[in-house]
Amino acid sequence: MKIALIGVGAIGSWLQERLDPKPVVVRRGDALPMADVVVEVAGHAALAQYGVAALRQGSDLVIASIGALADEALWVSLQQAATRAKILLPAGAVAGIDALAAARLGGLDSVRYSSRKPPASLSNTLPLDRESVVFEGNARDAALQFLKNANVAATIALAGIGFEKTEVRIIADPTLTQNVHVLEASGAFGTFTMNIAGRPLPGNPRSSSLTAMSLLRCIQNRQSSIVL
Ligand SMILES: NC(=O)C1=CN([C@@H]2O[C@H](COP(=O)(O)OP(=O)(O)OC[C@H]3O[C@@H](n4cnc5c(N)ncnc54)[C@H](OP(=O)(O)O)[C@@H]3O)[C@@H](O)[C@H]2O)C=CC1
Ligand SMILES: O=C([O-])CC(=O)C(=O)O
Structure with missing residues (x-):
């Protein structure tokens, strides 16, 4: 299998x-070289x-910058191009995407997501003495608005009830050293709450290390006869 890796930053390296x-x-x-799998870990523009x-x-495309898919024109053009190859969207920094995507098939009523990060992971101008809500609205x-901090929001939207209906809060919390994601969903399946504190990668405080692990698993699954 030939793999092309676009970007060698924190996740790519x-x-x-x-x-x-x-x-x-x-x-x-x-x-772009010919490859069986192209892995994007370089940002929205890439x-x-x-x-x-x-x-x-004909290359399968593994996408890390899932927030870019909030751009409807880009998302449609990628789907239209995927006639001979697959678009693979790994869960990335968050847990519970398997449950959410399964629950969608039975019908979801509401999906809420909050992201808490140290202020410096969001912006250099946020207060360091108290928590502040920097965004409240839908996933789109x-x-x-947050090109480097809302990939998880977009992943949850695509797995669940879409960009418009997914409720999102992004909070800067100076007491944190990790990226804390909370996902709450309710629907025909029942309800669930998922809470994950992700240790950031040394090269980029915005990016949780689980993202890189999730991408590796996604690529390995493509090679494996057992997909879990
Ligand atoms: N799905 C998820 O859950 C998550 C997704 N992400 C996303 O994953 C992506 C990668 O994150 P991370 O590794 O932390 O980011 P980094 O900023 O550490 O690395 C990005 C790398 O991509 C390179 N790059 C940028 N544009 C291009 C291009 N056009 N062609 C080739 N290389 C390019 C950059 O080079 P240069 O140094 O020259 O700019 C840099 O080396 C980001 O978009 C991030 O938002 C992150 C965390 C979670
Ligand atoms: O959602 C994002 O873009 C990234 C993120 O919060 C994380 O890696 O924990």
Whole structure:
């Protein structure tokens, strides 16, 4: 299996060390190589630049920057390009996506998500002496306003009841050293609450280490005869 890795920042370098076979790395300005799987870990602009081309050439596309899919035109163009290949959306930094996506099939009533991060992970200008709500609204607006901090909101929206109906709060909390995500859902299945405190990657305080692990699992699942 040939893997192309777009971006070698905090998540990309973690993956590069562990992927087997070793990936071909795509840096800014590089042409996209032919590959069985293209893994985007480079940001919204890189997904817009390479995503459609990857799918059109027949490469499965693993997306980390899921917040970019709040841009309806980009999301539609990726889906239209996926005729010979798959778009793979890993759960990333959050837990419970399997339950949420299953619950959707029986009918969901409400989905609420809150993200709490140390202020410096959100912005350099937030108060350091008290918590502050930096966003309250739906998942589409969260993803469009917080390009580097609302991938989880977008993943939850896509797995559950969509960008418009998913209620999101983003809170800066100076007492934290980890990224805390709380997901609450109710529907025909019952109710669940998921709470995860994710240790950030050393290279990027915004990105939880579980994201890199989740992407590795997604790529390994594609190779494996057992998918869990
Ligand atoms: N789905 C999820 O749950 C999560 C998703 N994410 C998302 O994953 C993505 C990667 O995160 P992370 O590794 O922490 O980010 P980093 O900023 O640490 O790394 C991004 C890397 O991509 C490179 N890059 C940017 N644009 C391009 C391009 N056009 N072509 C090739 N390389 C490019 C950057 O290079 P340079 O240094 O030159 O800018 C940098 O090395 C982000 O979009 C982030 O928001 C993060 C956490 C959770
Ligand atoms: O949602 C995001 O973009 C990233 C995030 O909170 C995390 O990695 O914990």
